Amino acid sequence: MNSEPTKPDLMSELLIMPDGKIYAHNLTPEMAAVLSELNPSDETIKQRAITHVDAETKKLLPAGWDSNPSQP
């Protein structure tokens, strides 16, 4: 039997500052979705979270939902 602790498959790191600001590193789609839920008005995170929307959900969203403002 292998008793070694298993390494998590996915990992993100967060730093939460005293003023409530959250810094994220190695952000997974799942964590982006969580952060977006915490602060829905944060467009930066929102743009990253929407990349995680699965194919079935995409069908329900309005046209242009995933338009990327940084693209020409």
Added chain:
Amino acid sequence: MVMTSVFPPVLSSRRKLAAERAAAARQALMNCHLCAHRCGVNRLAGEHGLCHAGATARIFSAQVEVSDELELIPTFAIALSGCDLRCAFCITGLQSWNAGAGELLDVSLLARRAEEALEKGARTIMILGGEPTIHLPAALQIVSVLPNDARLVWKTNAHGSAPSRELLTGLFDVWLADYKFGNDDCAQRLARVSNYNEVVRENLLWAAGDSELIVRHLLMPGHVECCWQPVAEWLSAELPEVKVNLRAGFWPAWQSARHAELRDCVPRAEAARAWDIARELELNLVE
């Protein structure tokens, strides 16, 4: 309107080419000049240069991520352990300063996971570190098992050597390169690297001709005038069209506390000043 790229599509025989070059890169470990430190050690015989990397590569992370540039995400990011720089503020210092961290590379498993990620919607596959250049044989081996049509990103500190660049020519769709320090004194003090600016500039100019290039600068507290400003001015003058990602999310990781100015995040006023510089120089900013 039809959009065309100035860069040819990556070679359809990329896998084959990468496999051939992986063999050449492995031979190069006998007299290692993969990065600009040019240690000249024989890594195949167990000698270690400044990066302390041996002949085998390890990975400390391989997962889908969304924290990189919007045009690249979601990306399946493969992080190789070890680096040739010693940035005090490294966010992955534990793994980047230790080439022995993480798990031994299993190329077949990695290829399966990468393909699965692509099938689920990952837009790119990114090879990074640490610094992938010091593990060029392994990095090329990874490329040799990835789909020819996958969009590949080479995430680098831009401290590679000319022989390394030659082995990388035409294999990656995007070079995502850090330009961290605007002067060699800060580079030496914070990352223990000499002649930094000349090397990075040489790499950036080359990369701009080889593939799409995105340059990143992580804004450090107290380093707007000494680091960001000269970086921004050089980019504006030499690579005026290049995409630039100015990142203000510095956090005092790893050994930052050894440097008084790096013990906190970037003050709001400094970030604002940095953005002003970028706008004044009309940099092509991306998120």
